[in-house]
Amino acid sequence: MEILIVAATKYELEPSLPFLHEQGIDVLVTGVGMVETAFALGEKLATKQYDLLLNVGIAGSFSSDLLIGDVVEVVQDRLIELGAQNREKFLSIEEMGFGQSLFFSNSIAGTIAPTGLQQVHGITVNTVHGNAIAIEAVRKRLENNLTIESMEGAAVLHAAHKKNTPVVQVRAISNYVEPRDTSRWDIPQAIQKLHEWLRGYLISQQR
Numbered sequence: 001m002e003i004l005i006v007a008a009t010k011y012e013l014e015p016s017l018p019f020l021h022e023q024g025i026d027v028l029v030t031g032v033g034m035v036e037t038a039f040a041l042g043e044k045l046a047t048k049q050y051d052l053l054l055n056v057g058i059a060g061s062f063s064s065d066l067l068i069g070d071v072v073e074v075v076q077d078r079l080i081e082l083g084a085q086n087r088e089k090f091l092s093i094e095e096m097g098f099g100q101s102l103f104f105s106n107s108i109a110g111t112i113a114p115t116g117l118q119q120v121h122g123i124t125v126n127t128v129h130g131n132a133i134a135i136e137a138v139r140k141r142l143e144n145n146l147t148i149e150s151m152e153g154a155a156v157l158h159a160a161h162k163k164n165t166p167v168v169q170v171r172a173i174s175n176y177v178e179p180r181d182t183s184r185w186d187i188p189q190a191i192q193k194l195h196e197w198l199r200g201y202l203i204s205q206q207r
């Protein structure tokens with residue numbers, strides 16, 4: 001099975017790089033954000049067909065039920081900034097009739113081992129939320145139907161769908177989505193937990 005592991009930064013992949021190399025599994029570091037991700041994946045997927053894209057990385061949590069270091073599977077992700085302001089109301093790109101902002105992972109049942117992780121809904125942003133008013137506004141707009149945010153997730157799902165490739169997104173919580181205080185973030189712990197899961201998953205996938 002040809003798997004491509006996709007992450008925004010080398011730092012988010014580092015602990016498993018020797019293992020991935022040993023196993024002959026391809027990796028792609030895209031750069032942070034949906035623009036970098038879409039470009040890098042577009043280039044990569046033009047050269048090779050994969051059986052699975054596995055997007056891994058860290059994320060912020062809107063939910064206090066998740067703990068820092070928890071690892072979750074993002075089964076639905078949304079480009080929440082793509083659309084138009086219609087006075088007080090936000091119009092999605094779907095409502096404008098121009099495209100798609102809501103994406104789902106599509107690990108075709110039976111072909112890919114289940115992740116065994118809690119399944120959550122995510123949003124993908126250009127600007128990391130760190131302001132109480134903006135956080136309240138996005139919660140209200142999405143009627144609290146959001147658990148985590150990243151800067152790449154929906155772009156990976158979008159590229160995978162374009163190339164008809166199964167895709168799974170897995171994120172470890174490094175911080176809460178709250179008024180910005182990076183002293184409360186724990187990126188090393190999130191990355192450690194992410195890679196404990198990743199190596200176990202890839203080994204189970206090979207069985």
Ligand SMILES: O=C(O)c1cccc(C(=O)CC[C@H]2O[C@@H](n3cnc4c(=O)[nH]cnc43)[C@H](O)[C@@H]2O)c1
Nearest residue numbers: 008032033058059060128129149150151152174182
């Ligand atoms: O501002 C800092 O000091 C800082 C230091 C290290 C990393 C960052 C990031 O913003 C990492 C961005 C990276 O991680 C994902 N991520 C993590 N938490 C969030 C979040 O709350 N909202 C959106 N994205 C998040 C993201 O996918 C990026 O790839 C900052």
